[in-house]
Amino acid sequence: MSSLYQQVAEEIAQRIATGMYVPGERLPGVRGHAQNRKVSVATAVAAYQVLVDAGYIEARPRSGFYVRARQPIQAIEAEPAAIANPPRLVTGQAMAMALIKAANDPAIVQLGAAVPDPAFLPTQAIGRALARVVRTRRAETAGYMMPPGAPELRRQIARRMSETGGAVSADDIVITTGCQEALSLALRAVTVPGDVVAVESPAFYGLLHVMESLGLEALEIPAHPREGLALDALAFALDRWPVKACVVSPNFSNPLGCRMPDENKRALVRLLGKHRIPLIEDDVYGDLGFAPQRPSTCKGLAPHADILYCSSFSKTLAPGLRIGWIAATGERRERIEYLKYVTSIASPTVPQLAVADLLGTGRYERYLREVRGRYASAVARMSDAVMKSFPEETRISQPQGGFVLWLELPEGTDSFALARRALCKGVSIAPGPLFSASGKFGNFIRLSSARVWDARMERALVELAKLI
Ligand SMILES: Cc1ncc(COP(=O)(O)O)c(C=O)c1O
Structure with a gap:
């Protein structure tokens, strides 16, 4: 489990991710926060520093800490709801096995399988x-x-x-x-x-x-x-x-x-x-x-x-x-x-x-209280990175829980081909048609954000953006 200042940072990140603190809002002062949360001032300072480094908040001289504006999100839109295709036998799911096997390979940046990195687990x-x-x-x-x-x-x-x-x-x-x-x-x-x-x-x-x-x-x-x-x-x-x-x-x-x-x-x-x-x-x-x-x-x-x-x-x-x-x-x-x-x-x-x-x-229960905030911030961080580096037409889900993101890529993108090429570059993603019995979602992918954010992960997203 993470240390106290990280827990405090995750709690604040969760409030930002869920909209309790909105962009531009001033956070409580460090001393006030320390008092409310019953932690030392040093812990509150360290927590705020984590949030500054992660891009959630910014320090304004002689004024305090403010929530930074997030990348504007282009949300996925609803399909016409009244249409239901006839039932069909589920076939062609064999391709998923390549993805599942990739989940065992430590050399691959695992954005495909919805499996939390051990760093998130107790x-x-x-x-x-x-x-x-x-x-x-x-x-x-x-x-x-x-x-x-x-x-x-x-x-x-x-x-x-x-x-x-x-x-x-x-x-x-x-x-x-x-x-x-x-x-x-x-x-x-x-x-x-x-x-x-x-x-x-x-x-x-x-x-x-x-x-x-x-x-x-x-x-x-x-x-x-x-x-x-x-x-x-x-x-x-x-x-x-x-x-x-x-x-x-x-x-x-x-x-x-x-x-x-x-x-x-x-x-x-x-x-x-x-x-x-x-x-x-x-x-x-x-x-x-x-x-x-x-x-x-x-x-x-x-x-x-x-x-x-x-x-x-x-x-x-x-x-x-x-x-x-x-x-x-x-x-x-x-x-x-x-x-x-x-x-x-x-x-x-x-x-x-x-x-x-x-x-x-x-x-x-204690672990859940902590990890929910960590997932909220991991999801927010990954969606920011996607909105920053992926093509402009990309649309993205706005999860209210869990740790996966569903992305609609520009029309014509072949997500199977993308997944194969990404795997050659050491990145696994889950192509959209796997999530349908009828091969829908050809230009969609799913990314898991339950990974420690590091330079490898950042490079993987940039690499994906280039491949798209
Ligand atoms: C929605 C959903 N149901 C079930 C499972 C399977 O869970 P388990 O690993 O416990 O078998 C998963 C795993 O990814 C899942 O995402």
């Missing part, structure tokens, strides 16, 4: 929890932790979920190997090959991979860049096609980073309920909003609706732990437990116990 706390578990619970760690998974982990997850909206019982939770497995089990629980599944467009490509492997057809529903899934387009599509499930990320979807307003979440649940279609809710980014209040979930707003809630600790604690879960009730939960068992018997025991241990210490 690796020390995780290491301590792993060591504690192995030391104190040796016999247990050698055995299977059969589905539904470690009781203390399920209890901790249920407690957190209840605090953030929905009253969920530990008995309704099944531990999975990451959110990807959760999505796969959820889809298998409610569909058979050939079924039609409604997805957001653009959608997380891992979901499309799972659907390809299960022989499912994707019905792409446009997503609004700020409000998420277009409900009128979904309503139009549900009247025309035999949809068997709907997968949505209402909080900080990947790649748009947008958040559905609560009234839209409620309307989504009502609409699906009317058609008796289960909702698979992917909330993997839900803890990473830039605003202080954790957003609600569909599961929390409608605890008795037919919702299979999927999430994991991959974006917050560490993807390598591979700990995710599904919250579902009744027959759905029983089916998922069975599918989990036939797929991999159980998820590894040590990470399950270590995550339960870490959640029990309260460190997770």
Whole structure:
């Protein structure tokens, strides 16, 4: 975790990124800030210096510190929402494997995969929890932790979920190997090959991979860049096609980073309920909003609706732990437990116990408070750099959480060709068509900003701008 002055700087950067402090506004004086935040003046000075160096604020002689103007953002515009293309089998996702393999190569500047750099993760706390578990619970760690998974982990997850909206019982939770497995089990629980599944467009490509492997057809529903899934387009599509499930990320979807307003979440649940279609809710980014209040979930707003809630600790604690879960009730939960068992018997025991241990210490909440600000500033910084160096016609998403940016490049740009050429130059990016079952978004790319900002990263963005 970062030191105190960095934490203070991140908090202020978060306020700037979320508009609490606006360009041109004077920040509280160093002494005043130190007093309010209960830190030493030296810490406040160091924090302000970090923000000056990062370009967030400027010192005006004999006047104080002021928020600097950001690069004006050209925001991505909404697609016409009422149009939904017919469902189609998901194919052609093999290209994504090159990108996924590039994520293992330390020589490549990783802007492609949405995997946080370890510098953003609480690796020390995780290491301590792993060591504690192995030391104190040796016999247990050698055995299977059969589905539904470690009781203390399920209890901790249920407690957190209840605090953030929905009253969920530990008995309704099944531990999975990451959110990807959760999505796969959820889809298998409610569909058979050939079924039609409604997805957001653009959608997380891992979901499309799972659907390809299960022989499912994707019905792409446009997503609004700020409000998420277009409900009128979904309503139009549900009247025309035999949809068997709907997968949505209402909080900080990947790649748009947008958040559905609560009234839209409620309307989504009502609409699906009317058609008796289960909702698979992917909330993997839900803890990473830039605003202080954790957003609600569909599961929390409608605890008795037919919702299979999927999430994991991959974006917050560490993807390598591979700990995710599904919250579902009744027959759905029983089916998922069975599918989990036939797929991999159980998820590894040590990470399950270590995550339960870490959640029990309260460190997770403290870490989240800090890292949300860091992601807000990383996203703001990368969008500034993109607006400064990319062609003028570039349009960019304005995420409200998470750490990815979705970019619309000048018309005619071939983002696959761009990704190949960028990889030759040591930079990975995610080309837009990966996020669509029908190859849409040919001139879009997704960039991950969860990297330490350094000269290599700056050079990578300049290199990309040149290639475009
Ligand atoms: C929206 C979304 N869902 C699910 C996943 C998969 O998460 P996990 O690594 O926990 O399997 C990801 C990972 O990128 C994601 O972005």
